Each structure stands twice: as C-alpha cells, then as structure tokens.
Amino acid sequence: MVIREGIVAAQLIDGKALAQQVRDRLAKESAELFAEKSMKPGLATILVGDDPASHVYVRNKQKACELAGIYVDDYKLPANTTQAALLALIDKKNTDPNIHGILVQLPLPKHIDSKVILEAVSPLKDADGFHPYNFGRLVEGHPVFEACTPKGVIKMIESTGITIEGKRAVVVGRSNIVGKPLALMLLQRNATVTICHSKTRDLPAVCREAELLLVAIGKAKFVTADMVREGAVVIDVGTNKTPEGKLCGDVDFEPVSQKAGWISPVPGGVGPMTIAMLLENTVESAKRTVGMI
Numbered sequence: 001m002v003i004r005e006g007i008v009a010a011q012l013i014d015g016k017a018l019a020q021q022v023r024d025r026l027a028k029e030s031a032e033l034f035a036e037k038s039m040k041p042g043l044a045t046i047l048v049g050d051d052p053a054s055h056v057y058v059r060n061k062q063k064a065c066e067l068a069g070i071y072v073d074d075y076k077l078p079a080n081t082t083q084a085a086l087l088a089l090i091d092k093k094n095t096d097p098n099i100h101g102i103l104v105q106l107p108l109p110k111h112i113d114s115k116v117i118l119e120a121v122s123p124l125k126d127a128d129g130f131h132p133y134n135f136g137r138l139v140e141g142h143p144v145f146e147a148c149t150p151k152g153v154i155k156m157i158e159s160t161g162i163t164i165e166g167k168r169a170v171v172v173g174r175s176n177i178v179g180k181p182l183a184l185m186l187l188q189r190n191a192t193v194t195i196c197h198s199k200t201r202d203l204p205a206v207c208r209e210a211e212l213l214l215v216a217i218g219k220a221k222f223v224t225a226d227m228v229r230e231g232a233v234v235i236d237v238g239t240n241k242t243p244e245g246k247l248c249g250d251v252d253f254e255p256v257s258q259k260a261g262w263i264s265p266v267p268g269g270v271g272p273m274t275i276a277m278l279l280e281n282t283v284e285s286a287k288r289t290v291g292m293i
Helices: 015-037 052-067 083-094 114-120 132-140 148-159 179-188 203-208 253-257 270-289
Strands: 002-004 007-009 042-048 071-077 101-104 168-172 192-196 212-215 233-236
Touching (some): 015 052, 015 148, 015 270, 042 052, 042 083, 042 270, 083 114, 101 270, 132 179, 148 179, 148 270, 179 212, 192 203
Parallel strands (some): 042 071, 168 212
Antiparallel strands (some): 002 007
16 A cells, blocks of 8 residues: 555556556567567457447557557458358458457447357457357366456556465456456466355455455446455456546445555556457467467
C-alpha cells in the first residue's frame, strides 16, 4: 500500500505500462525472427459487420501489432457475409504459411454460429486461445495458446512481485473466456482457487477470504469495499458504463482502493494487457513454426 495525502491507498497495477513493456520485448523478438529466419509474425484479423465498438477494438489491435513488428492481414466483411464464406476464409488462412495467428472479432452477426467459427480456426493459429483443443490442453496443464485476458491477468499479478503459489484466489465469474481458464491458470501456479457465480451463497464472505480477488462478471461497481480483504490484490476485468457514460469496472474503484494492497484500474488495466497477450501468442506461434521455442 501507499499513502496519498494522508490516506492509505492501494498500489496501482498499470496495464498500459505493462503492455508497453510486452510490445517492446515482442518488437525485439520479431526483429530477431526476421534476421535469423527471414520470417515476420503474421496475424489475420477478421471483422464481420459494422459494429462500431468492434471496429475500434480491431483497429487498436492492429496498431499494437504494427508497434510489435507483426504483419496484419486485415479482412473487413459485410454484415450479410454467409457462414460458409467466413468458414472458407478461415480455412484459407489456416493453410497460409505467412499467418501465425487468426483473430475473429466477436460478436458475429446473429446468422453466424460463433461456436462453429471459433472451432474452425486451427488450434495452432488460435491466437485468442478460445479453441476447445487449447482449452483442453490448459486443463491438462500443457497449454499451447492461453486465452488472452486471463493470461494478461496472471502477468499483472506477477508484476506486483507477489507469489501466486499458496495464495487464496477467488475468481468471480465463470465464463469460458475469462473465469474458467483463469481459475485453471491459477491452479497450475499452486493457488487455492474458488470460483464464484450467480448461485454462490454469501458471496461477500467468500470474497473476503481472497488474497487474490479477480472479478469478471460485467456488473458495474459490483464489488464494494466491504467485500475485500485488507491488502488483497484486486484485478478488475469488467468493462461497463455508468449512467453518465463513463467507463468503469466491476469493482467500486475508489473505496476498494482504500482497502486493497494492489488494484487494477478501468480503463487502463486488463484491456491493454489482453491485446498484448494476443501479440505474444502470435509471436510465439511464429517462433514455434521454425523451432525457436
């Protein structure tokens, strides 16, 4: 904890700064890969439809790729694109030797089955880490690609210098994208893990047991100070909007920051690290194809 103007407050886990460090490292690795193997890591980005938020997300990911020395193969498809046409494009990118990661931006239009599309991506190019094969490898403890958001959360915890091993970790939320894979990653690092959800009894009491409190439920300012253990590490994965239109997380930041030891902000916390892990997965995939890892 730190003292600001006489008030004890949590230390901030700066996702933007951590993501910058990752991008700088990956830029060097990409340059080394090109120098040694004449290869540039390649990411195919596929966006279907006109969702404004999705366009912003993809643009941010593409900009980050450029900074990390990753080639971007960009596809923007109309909203009426058929599922068959999208599958054909994915199949083409699965066999493209210049592409090492494939990103299909969600959500997809309602007439397209997201599950079918995500499972069509080659597990060896599944930069998002969503494919059932990669989830199964994670369960076994031998992951190839780890899902980007939980992978970023682990990096954020490690950045504090606090050891995960032996800690009581509480994951609030059980989605396939964040909650479940995050719980498995913590378990592999020898934390004692509890997963909470909408049916959990006395959720505040369970949260107060957590030395590591990881929140991903999509409810604005849901976790309040009375739910947090003194000195806990609190990572807020949520992105919501207040009635005034401001971004906020699942954690009531100001009061909780007076009690936690470490806390991540929204925005500027998990979001930048999620993108950084997408880049890391892509570079690792490229290096794997030429036997460098």
